[in-house]
Amino acid sequence: MTTFDNLLLDLDTASGILTITLNRPTKLNALNSATISDIHGAMQQALDDEQVRGIIMTGSGEKAFVAGADIAELAGLNEISGRRFAEQGQDAFALIEESTKPVIAAVNGFALGGGAELAMACHLRVASENARFGQPEVNLGLIPGYGGTQRLAQLVGKGKALEMMLTGDPIKADEALRLGLVNHVVPQAELLGFCQLLLMRILSKAPLAVGLVIDCVNAFYDPERHGYQTEANSFSRCCGSDDFREGTSAFLDKRPAAFTGN
Incomplete structure (x- = not known):
């Protein structure tokens, strides 16, 4: 796999789980343009790699998942570069959200600003007991720019999202x-192990069905798509798949299913 300056990638070929670790520990894994570019590249590589079946996103160290954006870089933005900065992050995070391979955020410590937005782009979130979530951009005269105004309201409701x-x-x-906002809270020492077990449970299911569930749920929040029609189309697609025939046969035969993703 390609290496990235600000990320550590670890693929367990036995399970198909790729762990992506944001690795800027001296900056509490703060996001800058180079790191966002690395996230986009690593996600695209993971989606194209047939060995990768699921992804865990986490941060290096015990203090922070991602403590926010790199303030030194933010301070130099103007209206034109600010739009590019926001759109770059939105594009990278959309790649995560729209991935048909499940992505779990293992949130170890602070997930603030862009860190909270990155976690929310993942399909599931598991937090360590010391995790903290927030969108503190107003303290800098800013608003969330990587999708936080949209995803936070979807996850916790309009009123609480506005308050935060x-x-x-x-x-x-x-x-x-x-x-x-998170699916589970576990002790710090158990975080990655818990995420691996959760992801392995998901990966034991039919891959096509897993990907279509993600796509159908995303369709609900997309004004350009019809969620119920997407669901009906996806259900129909499943009915024509080898995995559907295998799953139903295995159930009737009282044996474990051997899914292939076809």
Whole structure:
């Protein structure tokens, strides 16, 4: 696999799980344009690699998943470069959200600003007990630019999303769980292992069906698509698949299914 300056990639060929670790520990894994470019490149590579079946996204160290954007780079933005900065992040994070290979965020510590936005672009989020989530951009005279105004409202509701973004106040992992921002909270030492087991459970299912579930849910939030029609079309596609015939046969034969993704 291609190497990236700001990421560590570790592919377990036995399970097909690729772990992408943001690796800027001296900056608490803060996002800059180079790191966003690396995320986009690593995701595209993962989607194109048949060995990769699922992805875990995490940060190096125990303090931060991603502590936000690189303020030194932000300070130099103007209206034109600011739009490019936002669109670059939105494009990279859309690649994660629209991936038909499941992506789990293993949130170890601070997930602030762009870090919260990166976690929200992933399909599932598991947080360590010391995790903190927030969109503090108003403290800098900014708003979230990588999709935070959209995804946070989808996940926690309009009122709470507005409160978090208007005050800039972070929330702890237990509140994030209560609000539905994360799926699970686990001790720090168990975080990656828990995510691996969760992802392996998903990867034991029919790959085509898993990818189509993700696509159908995304269709609900896309004003240019019809969610129910997407669901009907996807259901029809499943019915014509080898995995459907294998899954139903295995159920009737009372044996484990051997899915191929076809």
